[in-house]
Amino acid sequence: MNGQTRISWVQVRDKIRTRILDRVYSPGDKLPRDEDIAVELGCARTTVHRAMQDLVQAGLVERKRKGGTQVRIDPLTRATFDIPITRREIEQRGSKYDYQLISSILEDPPTPVLARLGVQQRSLLLHVKALHLADNRPYIFEDRWINTRSTPDILSIDLKCESANEWLVRNKPYTHVDVRFYAINAEDETANYLSTNAGDALLVIERTTWFAQDPITTVQAVAAPGYQLTSLV
Amino acid sequence: MNGQTRISWVQVRDKIRTRILDRVYSPGDKLPRDEDIAVELGCARTTVHRAMQDLVQAGLVERKRKGGTQVRIDPLTRATFDIPITRREIEQRGSKYDYQLISSILEDPPTPVLARLGVQQRSLLLHVKALHLADNRPYIFEDRWINTRSTPDILSIDLKCESANEWLVRNKPYTHVDVRFYAINAEDETANYLSTNAGDALLVIERTTWFAQDPITTVQAVAAPGYQLTSLV
DNA sequence: AAGTGGTCTAGACCACAAC
DNA sequence: TTGTGGTCTAGACCACTTG
Helix, strand or coil: CCCCCCCCHHHHHHHHHHHHHCCCCCCCCECCCHHHHHHHHCCCHHHHHHHHHHHHHCCCEEEECCCEEEECCCCCEEEEEEECCHHHHHHHCCCCEEEEEEEEEEECCCHHHHHHHCCCCCCCEEEEEEEEEECCEEEEEEEEEEECCCCHHHHHCCCCCCCHHHHHHHHCCCCEEEEEEEEEECCHHHHHHCCCCCCCEEEEEEEEEEECCEEEEEEEEEECCCCCEECCC | CCCCCCCCHHHHHHHHHHHHHCCCCCCCCECCCHHHHHHHHCCCHHHHHHHHHHHHHCCCEEEECCCEEEECCCCCEEEEEEECCHHHHHHHCCCCEEEEEEEEEEECCCHHHHHHHCCCCCCCEEEEEEEEEECCEEEEEEEEEEECCCCHHHHHCCCCCCCHHHHHHHHCCCCEEEEEEEEEECCHHHHHHCCCCCCCEEEEEEEEEEECCEEEEEEEEEECCCCCEECCC
16 A cells, blocks of 8 residues: 555544444443454554544543553543633634733732642732723733742833733743632622622632742632633534 | 654653743744654654644644644643543542432423523423532532433433433433533522522533534533632643 | 645554453 | 553655745
């Protein structure tokens, strides 16, 4: 076969997935060896492997050397979310973006913030509060702490013009990130900024980033009422 | 070269990633052709391709035929969440799992539920409410609607013993799922089931599944106060 | 029209885990 | 020990997209 294509890995993946959905291979069942599937479908083993890669990532099957390929017993739902720069998110919805710096103060962080960053030693961090608006309405209230030890440059940035969110994303690459979602009742201050009422349920997207072991920043992005995070298709 | 390995795709990926983080290749920059990188690092082009596959998925670079590989200008944060069966989630935390069926009624769904499922025609759906407990404390309140047209078998299941969550995951494969997160203020009923107070902010994980065009089920999983969803490392 | 990534093949060897 | 998936190579052709 001189490099001739017979069947694509996408087709192979779909064939196998169909068999799993149709219970030809049921949860817990062992699939044939890659080699056998390759022979059956008339393609190279590499192609079957590429297809399996996709099914593993989707959470449909599990593979082990020597153990073979098994249909997962508890298929799980795996959802992926993109968290872009807030400005981009708003502009992509076709809305007008605005930004307001609320405060930017060097101060001693409370213990929970230190815990999020994973540091023991107390040190002054830059505490930045800001508001992102879509079509002149509050969209996200950002409460951020920045490690001035790892990111001294931030002190010379005029955060009234450029948001810390944007500056950091563009200028401070990170190697590791922790993302978590939860709900809070709006406090007076937050409610005020988001033009809503104290006690309203708000979604928080919390992110903390590191470069190697070095903490960079941790942020609570508090979304206005009605905000929904939706998974990629 | 008789199939001899020189460098793994993981090493290639890490080298390129390091260059991006160190701004050897800055945001917006074009990377060398795969072929050139392969020659430089002394490996096959396929190996570079495998490495790039990983960087694309991480959201670090973008690739286009003829256009080459480019470092993303706005690196985005991409977070993946596994949403397992609730029982499994609780047991994996090392807690004792319990389950209570609250109600199971065939009824006419309200319009928002129809919208979630993407159907116009009214028809009776099975409306199931249930509570999942961890160590005897309410953990998740599940408010679910099941399409009896696509899933008639559900009517013969004793939902007092097996949760609809579990039965569906095991017996009803799906081809497409929509996942979304948002926050709500607890209503009296919800607060009651979750042993908390009306008005408390609660995180909702909403999922809707289809098999091809056929809607299967839509569920609001309302988590007890304090619940956090965290991304995979 | 031409350049670059995307994929397929066939064959080899490696690494892990089951037996 | 042995079987299975994981990966690498070299070469070929395909498909998209840019100039």
